[in-house]
Amino acid sequence: MPIAISTSGLTKNFGSTRALDGLDLSVKAGEVHGFLGPNGSGKTTTIRVLLGLLRADSGDVELLGKDPWRDAVELHRRLAYVPGEVSLWPNLTGGEVIDLFGRLRGDFNRRRRDELLERFLLDPTKKTGSYSKGNRQKVALVAALASDAELLLLDEPTSGLDPLMEAVFQDCIHEVKAQGRTVLLSSHILAEVEALCDRLSIIRLGRIVEGGTLDELRHLTRTSIIAETMHPAQGLADLDGIHDFEIDAAHVRFEVDTDHLDPAVRRLSELGVRSLVSHPPTLEELFLRHYGDELAQEPERVDREGDPTPLPRR
Amino acid sequence: MTSLTGTLALTRFILRRDRGWILIWIVVIVAVVALAAIGIEGVFPTQTALDQTAAATAHNAAVIAFNGPAQGLNTVGGQVAFQFGAMGMVFVGLMSIFMVGRLTRGEEEAGRLEVVRSLPVGIHANTLAAVLTVAAMNLTVGVLIAAVLIAQGLPVAGSVIFGVSFILVGLVFGGVALLVAQVTESTRVVYGTAGAVLGAAFVLRAVGDIGDGTVSWFSPIGVAQKARPFADERWWPLLLLVAVTVLLIAAAAALAVRRDLGAGLVAARPGPPAAAPSLGSPLGLAFRLQRASLLGWGAGVLVIGIAYGWIGPTVDAFIGQNKAIAELLAGAGGGSLTDMYFATSFRLMALLATGFAIGSALRVRSEETSMRAELVLATPVSRWRFAASHLAVAFAGSVILLAVAGLATGLTYGLAGGGMQNVPRLFVAALVYAPAMWIMVGLAIALDGLVPRFVGVSWAILVACVVVGFLGAVLGLPSWLQDLSPFERVPQLPAASLTLLPLVVLSAVAAGLTLIGLTGLRRRDIGRI
Numbered sequence: 001m002p003i004a005i006s007t008s009g010l011t012k013n014f015g016s017t018r019a020l021d022g023l024d025l026s027v028k029a030g031e032v033h034g035f036l037g038p039n040g041s042g043k044t045t046t047i048r049v050l051l052g053l054l055r056a057d058s059g060d061v062e063l064l065g066k067d068p069w070r071d072a073v074e075l076h077r078r079l080a081y082v083p084g085e086v087s088l089w090p091n092l093t094g095g096e097v098i099d100l101f102g103r104l105r106g107d108f109n110r111r112r113r114d115e116l117l118e119r120f121l122l123d124p125t126k127k128t129g130s131y132s133k134g135n136r137q138k139v140a141l142v143a144a145l146a147s148d149a150e151l152l153l154l155d156e157p158t159s160g161l162d163p164l165m166e167a168v169f170q171d172c173i174h175e176v177k178a179q180g181r182t183v184l185l186s187s188h189i190l191a192e193v194e195a196l197c198d199r200l201s202i203i204r205l206g207r208i209v210e211g212g213t214l215d216e217l218r219h220l221t222r223t224s225i226i227a228e229t230m231h232p233a234q235g236l237a238d239l240d241g242i243h244d245f246e247i248d249a250a251h252v253r254f255e256v257d258t259d260h261l262d263p264a265v266r267r268l269s270e271l272g273v274r275s276l277v278s279h280p281p282t283l284e285e286l287f288l289r290h291y292g293d294e295l296a297q298e299p300e301r302v303d304r305e306g307d308p309t310p311l312p313r314r
Numbered sequence: 315m316t317s318l319t320g321t322l323a324l325t326r327f328i329l330r331r332d333r334g335w336i337l338i339w340i341v342v343i344v345a346v347v348a349l350a351a352i353g354i355e356g357v358f359p360t361q362t363a364l365d366q367t368a369a370a371t372a373h374n375a376a377v378i379a380f381n382g383p384a385q386g387l388n389t390v391g392g393q394v395a396f397q398f399g400a401m402g403m404v405f406v407g408l409m410s411i412f413m414v415g416r417l418t419r420g421e422e423e424a425g426r427l428e429v430v431r432s433l434p435v436g437i438h439a440n441t442l443a444a445v446l447t448v449a450a451m452n453l454t455v456g457v458l459i460a461a462v463l464i465a466q467g468l469p470v471a472g473s474v475i476f477g478v479s480f481i482l483v484g485l486v487f488g489g490v491a492l493l494v495a496q497v498t499e500s501t502r503v504v505y506g507t508a509g510a511v512l513g514a515a516f517v518l519r520a521v522g523d524i525g526d527g528t529v530s531w532f533s534p535i536g537v538a539q540k541a542r543p544f545a546d547e548r549w550w551p552l553l554l555l556v557a558v559t560v561l562l563i564a565a566a567a568a569l570a571v572r573r574d575l576g577a578g579l580v581a582a583r584p585g586p587p588a589a590a591p592s593l594g595s596p597l598g599l600a601f602r603l604q605r606a607s608l609l610g611w612g613a614g615v616l617v618i619g620i621a622y623g624w625i626g627p628t629v630d631a632f633i634g635q636n637k638a639i640a641e642l643l644a645g646a647g648g649g650s651l652t653d654m655y656f657a658t659s660f661r662l663m664a665l666l667a668t669g670f671a672i673g674s675a676l677r678v679r680s681e682e683t684s685m686r687a688e689l690v691l692a693t694p695v696s697r698w699r700f701a702a703s704h705l706a707v708a709f710a711g712s713v714i715l716l717a718v719a720g721l722a723t724g725l726t727y728g729l730a731g732g733g734m735q736n737v738p739r740l741f742v743a744a745l746v747y748a749p750a751m752w753i754m755v756g757l758a759i760a761l762d763g764l765v766p767r768f769v770g771v772s773w774a775i776l777v778a779c780v781v782v783g784f785l786g787a788v789l790g791l792p793s794w795l796q797d798l799s800p801f802e803r804v805p806q807l808p809a810a811s812l813t814l815l816p817l818v819v820l821s822a823v824a825a826g827l828t829l830i831g832l833t834g835l836r837r838r839d840i841g842r843i
Binding site (some may be wrong): 048054077079085088089097098104105129140 | 499500584585586587588589590593594595596599602603606684685686688689690691692693694695696697839840841
């Protein structure tokens with residue numbers, strides 16, 4: 001599968017602040033790629049480098065086979081962008097702004113525009129100055145989705161949308177994906193990423209610390225299990241990879257590292273399982289472990305090889 | 315008075331946050347007047363010199379139209395008030411309008427007031443804090459000016475009344491801005507409307523001072539000059555200004571409680587659901603965004619052009635009364651007195667219109683800082699094309715404003731009895747300023763391209779050009795310094811003859827600066843820097 005976005009060793013400093021610190025990102029053509037990270041981790045900076053608005057200090061970056069800084073105009077015919085914080089001209093109406101972007105991009109499709117306006121319940125006659133944050137975001141979304149762009153760069157595009165609109169957005173992205181177009185979706189809404197993304201990259205302090213498909217990443221997480229057993233749950237707590245073990249009469253509750261799941265389940269069945277509830281690992285948990293850790297200790301920033309930092313274990 | 319809770323805390327916050335702006339305004343205005351007070355004795359070293367000037371000026375409608383009524387001109391104090399009064403009061407007016415607009419509607423438009431108002435803060439607290447700040451600024455300016463004049467040995471009564479008139483004129487225009495800020499949703503419109511009132515005040519007093527002085531009573535600047543600093547001072551006209559200030563602030567407060575936060579009194583109407591065909595290119599967008607501004611400035615220049623054209627024949631008449639003085643003045647300047655008058659008029663209008671030109675060029679920057687530029691630049695629009703579109707409006711708008719100024723002045727002068735044959739002459743006399751305005755556009759974009767943090771310096775350069783252009787001679791500034799202003803390099807038509815070389819050189823410099831700016835813009839990062 002061809003590569004739509006590829007960066008290696010990307011760095012960018014703003015004064016003494018290091019915004020990107022050897023970022024290696026790879027997005028395959030035709031996939032919806034989740035780009036996860038907390039505020040200030042470098043998501044927006046990365047996207048702005050990809051747009052050719054910022055020039056990286058070092059490292060390589062290639063977008064659809066071209067240099068985003070040098071070939072910006074040519075590339076922008078093939079991509080659409082939705083910023084996280086949409087700022088519009090307050091005295092133009094939403095409809096005017098959408099049309100303007102369509103015409104600037106050159107692939108204006110009035111039928112699709114009108115259809116999207118309807119789906120997102122957006123009133124195009126209102127001045128954008130009177131729009132809420134969510135409505136301004138809808139303007140940018142409609143403009144981007146109405147285009148034929150082969151690559152969509154979406155920077156937290158749903159942060160102002162309500163759950164109904166979030167669902168509409170997800171439908172639209174599924175359609176975009178069905179058309180074989182590529183999406184880079186930066187987000188910190190994990191449910192959204194879980195619902196939409198084929199692969200994802202997690203960014204922390206300007207570098208990718210984790211990447212792969214959702215399944216691959218789940219190996220790094222824990223499954224939580226609640227069970228009722230016929231015999232008292234002896235010896236279970238001593239197994240490798242068991243955490244937060246609680247026992248209450250016949251009920252046990254624990255979390256188990258996904259790669260230690262098999263021995264734990266074997267031991268459970270020896271005890272005679274009456275009932276079993278198991279929660280698959282959520283992205284949320286993965287995310288929390290990564291950043292919960294960050295709160296506990298300053299991360300090491302010495303290894304500059306670009307290897308993903310191993311997931312910390314307790 | 316819970317509606318005022320938090321006023322003092324907010325005032326302290328404003329003083330802390332805006333101390334840079336506050337300091338710059340006060341220092342610049344006081345410095346200009348202080349230098350004037352020090353310099354003017356060098357210009358008129360003897361009482362004989364003062365007497366001669368006083369006699370000549372009393373019959374010079376051209377100078378009166380720009381400065382104010384001829385009163386007490388045979389004293390140093392009277393000369394200071396005459397040479398620097400009107401212009402200085404325009405500056406305190408601008409200061410008050412800028413600060414009030416920024417601190418009230420500006421905060422509201424940016425959404426910051428919303429956060430402040432969510433705190434235990436009264437509904438009028440921010441407004442009052444803004445008024446207190448601006449009042450304190452005007453007070454400081456007035457007191458310092460009076461102190462400087464007294465220190466120079468000028469009469470105390472005149473110095474004090476001159477200082478107080480600065481304070482009150484500043485407060486009146488602060489009140490105007492405050493009132494407008496309640497009515498409109500946009501800070502730009504506040505600046506534009508209040509600025510138009512200031513321009514009208516300047517023009518009204520010009521019209522009044524040329525005539526019997528009645529019309530001047532409708533202008534705050536005119537009223538302040540009726541207090542006759544250094545010429546049999548009288549206090550009561552200043553009470554009028556106090557009353558107007560109180561009325562304006564009361565009206566603003568009354569309107570403020572009748573509207574929602576963030577809204578104006580005029581509700582936003584729905585607009586077109588789809589874009590007109592013209593709104594489909596960067597140039598179309600730039601024009602659309604600047605259309606209202608161009609119309610506003612055009613209207614301002616039109617009114618001033620009509621006023622100065624209408625005064626024109628009076629300048630002729632004044633000369634008719636006193637041939638000896640006409641010859642004296644004409645001999646000094648090279649052209650006729652009327653021609654010199656028009657040259658000064660066009661210089662004034664060109665400097666004014668440069669406000670539009672710089673604002674227009676700096677759209678490139680404000681679009682960037684407001685994060686709107688990135689939306690346009692994420693489409694197949696190059697940085698060059700994006701910036702050039704706004705600059706095209708700046709360059710063409712400069713010419714349009716000058717054309718309006720020239721035609722309005724010429725036609726009104728013709729209709730008022732000056733002769734229609736002068737229309738083409740005056741038209742050209744206005745247009746020659748275009749290259750000087752383009753240089754200012756070039757400077758603004760060069761700053762944006764190379765040191766975007768410092769684009770505000772463009773405005774400082776414009777202020778310097780105004781000071782040099784109108785006060786340079788009286789301040790005794792060295793000629794090399796005066797020659798740095800592009801507006802001093804323009805042939806002073808119609809008093810001087812048209813020479814193309816300076817215009818070609820100025821245009822080339824403007825083109826060079828623009829090229830530097832655009833190149834810089836292509837090389838640097840885009841975003842809030």
